[in-house]
Amino acid sequence: MDYNSLLPFPDLNHLPSTSSTSPTPLIVPKIEPKLEPLDETLPSPLPPAAPPALDLFSEYNRLCGLFQSTIPGGIQPNGAVSALPNSHPDSLALVPVPDPNPNLSDVVVLSPPGSGRKLPNRSAEMVRITDLKAEDELYFRDTVRKTRMLFESLRIFAIVEDEKRRDTLGANRRTRGDLKAAAIMRERGLWINRDKRIVGSMPGVLVGDAFFFRMELCVIGLHGQAQAGIDYVPSSQSSNGEPIATSIIVSGGYEDDEDSGDVIVYTGHGGQDNHGRQVMHQKLECGNLALERSMHYGVEVRVIRGFKYEGSANGKVYVYDGLYKIVDTWFDVGKSGFGVFKFKLIRIENQVEMGSSIFKFAVSLRTQPLGARPRGYISLDLSNKKENFPVFFFNDVDMDHSPMYCDYLVTTVFPPYVYNVGRGNGCNCAGGCLDDCLCAMKNGGEFAYDLQGILVRGKPLIFECGPHCSCPPTCRNRVTQKGVRNRFEVFRSKETGWGVRSLDLIPAGSFICEFAGVVLTREQAQIFTMNGDRLVYPSRFTGNWKQWGNLSEVFSDYACPESPSVPPLDFAMDVSRMRNIACYLSHSTSSNVMVQFVLYDHNNLSFPHVMLFAMENIPPLRELSLDYGVADESNMGKLAICN
Template sequence: MEGGSDYNTIPQGPIDKTKVLDVKPLRMLYPMLPSKPEGPAFVCAPPDGPFPAGFSPFYPFIAPQNVPNASQNNHSNQAQTPASFASPIRSFRPPEINFSDVSNGDVGSSVGKNKHGKVPNSVGSGAGQKKARRRGVRHLVASSSEDFVVGLSSYEQDEGNRQVVNSVLTRFDALRRRLSQIEDAKESPTGIIRRADLKAGNILLTKGVRTNTRKRVGAVSGVEVGDIFFFRMELCVVGLHSQSMAGIDYMISRGDLEEAPVALSIVSSGGYDDDAEDSDILVYTGQGGNANKKDKQSSDQKLERGNLALERSFRRGNEIRVIRGMKDGASLNTKVYVYDGLYRIQESWMEKGKSGCNMFKYKLVRMPGQPGAFSVWKLIQKWKDNLSSRVRLIIPDLTSGAESIPVSLVNDVDDEKGPAYFTYFPRVKNTKSFRLTQPSFGCNCHSACLPGNPNCSCMQKNGGNLPYTANGVLVSRKPMIYECGPSCPCTPNCKNRVSQTGLRFHLEVFKTKDKGWALRSWDPVRAGSFICEYAGEVVDKVKSRQDGEEVENDDYVFDTTRVYDSFKWNYEPGLIVEDDSNHTTEEYNIPFPLIISSKNAGNVARFMNHSCSPNVFWQPVMFEQNNETFLHIAFFAMRHIPPMTELTYDYGIACSDEGNSDTDRKRKCLCGSPRCRGYFG
């Protein structure tokens, strides 16, 4: 293989692996990028153009011009990316997407920071909270009507942590949900591809809402093994994998005598003929050759770009981040991306693929001592195929068929055979209801309720919008959500009945070491997904005291009169330009105090423990039945929740009749969160 013309050609017949891969990179193999563009650091344009003058067509990243080169503040022992290679190279051309169909507004406004140049806390504190509590406000949140966007400091962009990563992901998904809501309300012209995830990613990149921008070999700050992502753009904004389409991410490393590409991360999601069934070994197929393009003629893969980077990483022995794409059980048309940790290439070779063309193969072996990730998914699939294979299973379905999806009961800790006796009941039992001042029979839609329909009373109560996306994900927290109920003539599959559809995930009640029984899911849970409602018996607090019952001592009670920590979950209006009427507060508006006890009768919600850093939040929901409106408490995922992760929510702090917190009833918190306040209840 001598001479430049033969360097990238794979010969036919028997091949000596060592000779094929024992090569040196030539500068002619490097993709030639244009010079540093003038003007803003990023332009929100379709992936395939047209591009304004002065902008590079490499999508979606262009190195910021107002941020110092990463090499200026990196550790001396880290391989760096030269300025001319600041933009990652994509191997494949993303599909043509028409962003003009989405109301994006102005994405070029300035980024707001506090005086320290960091993201300020989104919740009030000190006297502000105390004043609000005196006014009887039980759930405090920052105003969602702000017209500016808080970006990250240059340090937080360059080097993230767990809090910064969670913040970026929360802000991304909040914006994506809102853009999806806007898209769902429009009539879709034929041939238009709507990608709210790409649009949200472009806007956040423009605003500087991203982290871990400095490319690095090895682990990424703030991203943990087992974390899940539902969109490739989420990998980009947290710096785990900067390629929005290509499966191999790499950078150019400067050595003593030469420059060579080094692989940083790969995504294995089924696009190529990968052997990905083993939990600790991944046989990865190189990129190129149109091997996964049904409408194009296949060809031999070439030793360039990502393939050359993987070969060099094999020689150097550096660690490579592996992200595995898994099928989403809740939606067969989507994938969940699981960060499976660090791997090293143990072997590389060439072989003919199904297309008949030669492909590069790389055998990656998982580094020992890392938490389980993909192995957990494999184990869960085994349980689903054969429930009896679940070790320490006590009851296959503790609901006795009351739920459409069984809820298993297991104990991996001790010999206890189950929680104290209770009657499983999937709904709330109202001893009295909130009667409307004027009779109402719900909406008058005889098919599905459509957003923007002025004749749909349920839509109008929700501000004219459907509170959920087309796939049933909650868009925003609201003072109250009004769903269609049994009184409405619309179809049972109306998308405005999310909290009435029952369980969507395979849940498991399990024993903990120090917190009693708890709840988790076998399935990955997307942020905004409905989990369950709080079922039980509605309690009259005054009557219970007259009967000698103390609600405050009930371990299985939900009380809307408690004071709950505030948090920001909705999208930031400053990211897109729209009418102020669409901006909604996250402060709950409970028409009357609601106390639900699940001590004697309840559902899976009674097993959710308290956490000062919860992954689940509650949302008041109303719908009508028999000419009466009933209030329900629905639980939704605050963020993406990996399988076998405990589901928790904030229990809040009880208040005395004078409105002050009752310190005598506080209980020691065992959540273990870095933000633990030490007590609850």
């Protein structure tokens, strides 16, 4: 990294004022952080920590048990949690809301029982990172991506482990996997961007990035408050003794908020009751004062928008929308008749389009594509109704309509002899598969997916229940065979040629589609190559599946799954005339899609299905990319899949 990109934040004592506005505080306010609704309901009560052991699950239980040590009074006999100090009275989280007192603004979430060791506080040293080189941007993006992948892997792992103890926890109790994942990562020092307080753009985070949990924002440092809507450097830690705001979350939690996209009228914190009603006057302190001081010194703030989103892990999503300047602030009478501070923010120019705007545009495309884009659509269903959802075909770049002339494949075509291996070998779970069924044993004694169909961790090969199994179509071990669950669009790009993007938000670990083609033997492939046909070699795909669910940074005894093993894949797939949307994915060494081999309709280990899964949360209309492993200049000049 070029350390010239890391600029110390200017001394605020020597900056000229950019505003003459000086609001007057009122008397007798209620002081509390600007709280936002929690992501989920109350987590399940945790059983006592297991005795120390060297295996992975014992270590997981030990770390989960640390939650009880952080709850004053512990968990009550009826399963309720004692009130946390400085928490909102209506809060149901297991982490305390940061104290509005500037001297106690950074609360330690975890510490080993009896050790007395405190985790290091978040730094108050402010820096601005500018003019990163291309390799630095890739480095930071990869760091953020791996951190988020670890968070998501831990969250899913925690939920799956608690599912196994459902009888103890109660069938109606939902697990707060996000809190467990964040706490374990903080305990292990895996939170990032804490050694410096970054002002402005966060390296490695792109405008439009989507998050399902507030704790994930804390883990990567984009917004450092677990529930408060204003993140700031408190006056006790600031170099000039004045608080400075660095980011805000806009989610409509205050009735006086106004949001028109590029312009926001943001209501300060304080004065609300447990039901979100304004019942007292606000005061110019803490986050309110930090926003006013940021306006005074011309300091930009990051804006994250939170809104409801059907199909997300908890019914909402948070989207990073870029940098805003605070241009005005005033004291006003709110809708409830009490005094509130208002801050006018304007989005800084020359940034890419807001992620929240793209979300709204994607909704209009799903419902009225021709109304949202009058020109450019060649077909509204490239699959000819073969997929669960129509596949749009869009090209406003040139007159190339070649995808229209290919037969659309939903799944790979295997030679007939492939199905003669292990025929009739299936489970007998008539009511649904259990942890000890035959198919679970094939997968190493565990299911590959959680109850929502999210991949728990990558494996060399996954066995799904197939036509010879007795379990119903709703079985949790039938995921990829059901086809696509999102709406996709094949499009033409000046930069990458053909590409694929989704009209939906794809959660990390979700199944995307199969990489479909016609399977050829080595001898057949040699003949087809001489004819100039385009061939895909599954053995050349990189093993990115090893990264998904990799908990080696958390558990010292973690081992990458080596079974079920797959023999060397000695076949190719012809995609020259018959293909599906996967064949249009762009190549990238920092891809957001990975390959996972799956068997379900036959048991021939030498011929698995090539299934694609999301490695991160992929926002609507963001291009999907895949690491093909071997660079190649053929096939439309971009896909590295051809011989």
